[in-house]
Amino acid sequence: MKKIYIVVLFYLPLFILGQNNISVKLIDSITIKTEKFIGKDVYDNYYSISQNTFLKENKSQKLNYQNLTLGNLYTVDYSNPLLLVLFYKDFNSVVLLDQQLNEVQKISGNDVGLIFDIIGLARQNSLWFYDAVNQKFGIYNFKENTFQLISTYFPTKIKYWKSSYNSLNFINENNEAFTLNYFGKIQNLGNVKQSESALIIEENKIILKQEGKLYFQTPENITEIKISQKSFENFCFNDGILSIFTNEKVYNYKINLP
Template identity: 30%
Template sequence: MQKLVFLFIFFSALCCSQQETQQITATLKDSTKLKAKHIFGIDTFNTLYYTSENNSFHKKTKDTTITYANFQLGEITTANAFNPLKINLFYRDFNTVVVLDNRLAEISKVDFNTIQPYKNVSFVSSGFDNTLWLFNQDFQYLELYDYKTQKVKLRTVPVQSIVLDLKSDYNYCYLLTENYLYVYNYFGSLIQKLKNTGYESLAFSKAHLILKKENNLYLLEKNKTEIKRITHPKMLINQFLVTNETVYIYDEKLLRYYQLKIE
């Protein structure tokens, strides 16, 4: 019996040791020259979504580049191309969202200043079907809003700290605040709440969530609770994205592609 106990303790310690020594690395595999004001997305086909200095929005493929511009609304605060058939552009200064199709033609324009009750929106991200995740600045909660029916499908419990970032897909919504990282499912239920130890922004793909703290990147694997540091070359990280196992880092002149490896 004592031998069995010893073996159990030995293998438990071995498993814990392997978990503690797990290495996550980002290795440079490619780069491309690019002049952009802000990069908002790269898909698995290397289609690039970005804005230029004149606040035009661009969709660039290998062969073509198409452009959308609405100078009356000023600067694009965020853009979400997770669903390439319903790309949303958020103009925070005008409290407005424009939804585009895959040819960058307008599908819908949502002016929250004219909607009753009025919504003071500070962050926007894509939901399922015709929905958007909105952070209501006045009430400090997330809303899942259907812009076709102009109905709120759900609201979350208010948060108690300043919001830093918001990302989502069809199934999950990640809200980063100064105090916590909140993870919600598409029903609006809080499924995870992790302490924020200095993370400033995030990027998200189907497999992983990447967080930035100063000039370091960290990984939260899907369905995991431990945030782990990624080993990567030292550099100034102005903008970063993740698509599947690739992390993209942009420094205003060069877009670098890094392969994520977990071992």
């Protein structure tokens, strides 16, 4: 009889804090009047949503995009500031925008028999997606308007995800972390602590929000990130900068994550 060995990189199952806190240094802050802060890119562009209008602003300009025919704007992928990916889940649609928020392309999952549950930017003119009908992950080529289901059957709901050109990292409803590569291989990384929200930095690095505090989790430990804000609505991390949105202000901190 053949023996099968499974190796899994487990996250800590218990909420154990590391001995040292992660310190941050305030760089600057900016006033932004918005309903929902999305994030800040490497070019100091700030993205947000107000009254279902997508907003992009910096020191020199403020742009907006609105498409009332597609319902509520669900998520925004700004990992490539030159090609923004807007996901309108209620109408099973994706809109691609250029850096001036001009509409480049509109994609409807209904046209190809897919029900998009998550969307993220991949490499080579492609998008990661999870199809709620087949319950599989796939790659959609928006230049050729073709798609391929690449993974095996994966039935659990996805709570958080982060896409990159070569992989899709995500956490499911059971607080299990996974990474998916371009060939459809899914690797289980183990459990992530229950939290109010989670931001995946890399496949084994996650920032968690719990009871108004931020924590940085790796497979080895969980460490508190010390910020001065006692309450905040949202946060993002990009290129060594942690941005905290509270009321109508974004505070940018320099942070060195282990």
